[in-house]
Amino acid sequence: xxxxxxxRRPNRTLQIYAAIFLIVLYVPVLFLPLFSxxxxxxxxxxxxxxxxxxxxxxxxxxxxxxxLMNSVKVGVTTSLIATGFGVFAAKAITRYRIPGRGxxxxxxxxxxxxxxxxxGVALLVLLSxxxxxxxxxxxxxxxxxxxxxxxxxxxxxxxxxxxxxIEEASADLGENAWWTFWRVTFPMVFPGILASLLLTFTVSxxxxxxxxxxxxxxxxxxxxxxxQLRFPKEFPSILAMASIILVVSFILVFIGQWINRDAQAKTxxxxxxx
Amino acid sequence: MTQxxxxxxxxxxxxxxxxxxxxxxxxxxxxQGEFFSLLGSxxxxxxxxxxxxxxxxxxxSGEIYIDGxxxxxxxxxxxxxxxxxxxxxxxxHLNVRDNIAYGxxxxxxxxxxxxxxxxxxxxxxxxxxxxxxxxxxxxxGQRQRIALAxxxxxxxxxxxLDEPLGALDKQLREQMQLELRxxxxxxxxxxxxxxxxxxxxxxxxxxxxxxxEGRDLQVDTPTRLYENPxxxxxxxxxxxxxxxxxxxxxxxDGTADVDVKGIGEVSTTNFGPRLRPGEDVCIxxxxxxxxxxxxxxxxxxxxxxxxxxxxxxxxxxxxxxxGLDGISHPVAIxxxxxxxAEGTPEEKRTVWISWEDNAFVVLEKG
Numbered sequence: 001x002x003x004x005x006x007x008r009r010p011n012r013t014l015q016i017y018a019a020i021f022l023i024v025l026y027v028p029v030l031f032l033p034l035f036s037x038x039x040x041x042x043x044x045x046x047x048x049x050x051x052x053x054x055x056x057x058x059x060x061x062x063x064x065x066x067x068l069m070n071s072v073k074v075g076v077t078t079s080l081i082a083t084g085f086g087v088f089a090a091k092a093i094t095r096y097r098i099p100g101r102g103x104x105x106x107x108x109x110x111x112x113x114x115x116x117x118x119x120g121v122a123l124l125v126l127l128s129x130x131x132x133x134x135x136x137x138x139x140x141x142x143x144x145x146x147x148x149x150x151x152x153x154x155x156x157x158x159x160x161x162x163x164x165x166i167e168e169a170s171a172d173l174g175e176n177a178w179w180t181f182w183r184v185t186f187p188m189v190f191p192g193i194l195a196s197l198l199l200t201f202t203v204s205x206x207x208x209x210x211x212x213x214x215x216x217x218x219x220x221x222x223x224x225x226x227x228q229l230r231f232p233k234e235f236p237s238i239l240a241m242a243s244i245i246l247v248v249s250f251i252l253v254f255i256g257q258w259i260n261r262d263a264q265a266k267t268x269x270x271x272x273x274x
Numbered sequence: 275m276t277q278x279x280x281x282x283x284x285x286x287x288x289x290x291x292x293x294x295x296x297x298x299x300x301x302x303x304x305x306q307g308e309f310f311s312l313l314g315s316x317x318x319x320x321x322x323x324x325x326x327x328x329x330x331x332x333x334x335s336g337e338i339y340i341d342g343x344x345x346x347x348x349x350x351x352x353x354x355x356x357x358x359x360x361x362x363x364x365x366x367h368l369n370v371r372d373n374i375a376y377g378x379x380x381x382x383x384x385x386x387x388x389x390x391x392x393x394x395x396x397x398x399x400x401x402x403x404x405x406x407x408x409x410x411x412x413x414x415g416q417r418q419r420i421a422l423a424x425x426x427x428x429x430x431x432x433x434x435l436d437e438p439l440g441a442l443d444k445q446l447r448e449q450m451q452l453e454l455r456x457x458x459x460x461x462x463x464x465x466x467x468x469x470x471x472x473x474x475x476x477x478x479x480x481x482x483x484x485x486x487e488g489r490d491l492q493v494d495t496p497t498r499l500y501e502n503p504x505x506x507x508x509x510x511x512x513x514x515x516x517x518x519x520x521x522x523x524x525x526x527d528g529t530a531d532v533d534v535k536g537i538g539e540v541s542t543t544n545f546g547p548r549l550r551p552g553e554d555v556c557i558x559x560x561x562x563x564x565x566x567x568x569x570x571x572x573x574x575x576x577x578x579x580x581x582x583x584x585x586x587x588x589x590x591x592x593x594x595x596x597g598l599d600g601i602s603h604p605v606a607i608x609x610x611x612x613x614x615a616e617g618t619p620e621e622k623r624t625v626w627i628s629w630e631d632n633a634f635v636v637l638e639k640g
Contacts, residue, residue, distance in 0.1 A: 162366075163361050163363060165359045165363040166363045166364075166365060166366075168328075168330055168350070168357075168363065169357070169359055169365070169424075170365075171329075171349075171350040172328055172350055172351070172356055173351075173356065173376050173377035174379075174380055174428065175351055176351050184365060184367075187367045188367055
């Protein structure tokens with residue numbers, strides 16, 4: 001007899017599946033850092049030698065930094081706006097009796113499944129009809145639309161996770177809706193807000209299709225990278241940059257998830273104690 | 275303004291959630307300094323009524339007055355009431371001290387004055403050293419006290435309590451009942467207490483409103499509710515009761531004579547003003563008001579012979595079920611075991627049931 005319970009016992013098949021899954025998912029990605037340290041402008045095996053010259057080269061290329069700054073500006077603005085809207089949307093969805101709540105949430109989540117190219121074209125048509133010149137501002141508008149569902153999806157569980165009588169208690173103790181939000185709601189959903197900021201920033205930072213349709217003369221970083229793919233000589237330093245972005249993105253998402261999970265685990269622990 | 279001395283006056287309040295009627299024309303007056311309970315099973319509207327006092331729900335029609343002021347247009351944060359929530363709703367991101375001081379922000383007190391007030395409260399709830407604890411480091415009973423302190427520090431005119439003892443285990447609950455009652459006497463604030471536990475309501479309250487299906491069935495003192503329930507619903511909700519069918523044969527000098535099925539002629543002074551001779555009525559008696567004897571009790575005038583059906587020995591008391599001619603359900607009798615019991619009485623043995631005058635209560639129909 002095994003001392004392990006039915007549900008906890010090790011499952012060999014599942015372990016192998018998980019291993020294959022992770023390999024298929026991440027090995028292709030790992031080629032980027034691998035070749036970014038390869039001493040050759042051609043991406044092919046065998047590797048010819050170790051170098052950091054592509055990284056060094058990267059640091060001397062002005063347009064890269066300009067594109068990076070554009071992406072950071074768009075990303076920060078997008079994450080702030082999307083998360084701001086997300087907080088109010090998530091609060092409204094979880095706290096008030098809204099007629100047609102289901103379809104409403106569906107429509108908000110729609111950008112997740114509608115192909116970016118369709119949204120991109122649609123926005124491009126709209127903006128050109130309105131006579132608005134394309135710029136980083138228009139890219140930001142596109143990104144907010146793309147990011148809003150991510151923000152709301154991150155925040156809804158936070159709002160659902162806490163007892164609404166806590167907000168009622170604040171009202172009961174004399175605070176109006178504004179102060180209740182700042183003294184109770186905001187601190188309690190703060191980990192979710194942080195996670196949403198990080199996630200939406202990452203989504204915006206990586207986004208290509210909307211940026212492709214909606215940017216003017218200033219490229220975002222993904223657009224710049226795409227433009228450089230035509231020049232074989234530039235390719236290794238693109239690999240270097242992609243590697244850096246990969247690491248930074250991974251760290252940001254990881255931090256976001258970790259903050260939120262930690263808080264959720266705490267909430268659950270509290271529920272258990274009751 | 276209401277014309278009487280009621281401190282809280284609930285006037286003809288109705289509440290609909292869509293087509294569901296949660297509150298059905300309720301009018302209740304609550305006096306200042308009273309410990310008032312709303313008692314009923316779940317879904318009877320007691321919590322809805324409490325939430326209307328707090329301002330979280332508004333009446334569909336009718337009006338609630340607190341200290342003479344109509345409350346319809348007063349939002350929760352401006353009402354002179356505070357609430358202890360069923361889940362306690364302690365702010366999890368604040369420590370005990372900040373939880374208790376939460377409502378003091380508007381009073382703009384100097385810091386030392388504020389701390390003084392919080393210390394007083396911590397003293398009152400007997401948790402003087404817990405100020406720096408986080409909410410998640412507290413037990414259920416401690417959370418409950420902090421929820422109390424957080425509400426009481428604002429010196430509300432009325433304290434609303436939504437089943438505050440429901441989440442506690444039996445022993446702690448009994449201890450908290452005593453403390454709650456003592457606390458209410460100390461602070462002298464009007465308490466409105468919601469519970470489904472009839473024993474708790476009887477122990478704590480000055481007066482109780484028994485509710486069912488959104489209506490207030492009877493508002494009375496614990497003793498009156500127990501001894502003189504007006505309707506069968508109230509009688510069966512509070513304690514156990516034996517019900518019989520009967521017919522009123524005559525009413526004179528405040529005494530009604532009722533021909534009770536299975537019992538015979540019974541006269542009692544406990545009946546409502548609407549009772550008419552010739553009426554079919556429900557008449558009831560508490561199990562402990564019936565005496566059980568093996569031989570015919572000579573000194574008792576009110577008696578009937580029956581057949582012992584079942585007996586249950588419960589230590590301090592025993593429950594007997596006795597079958598009577600002409601009725602299908604056995605009559606429940608509860609007797610204290612004053613003498614040492616020598617085994618349970620045999621079943622299927624003839625016994626005598628007797629009762630004092632006026633032990634029966636005539637109930638109103640419906």
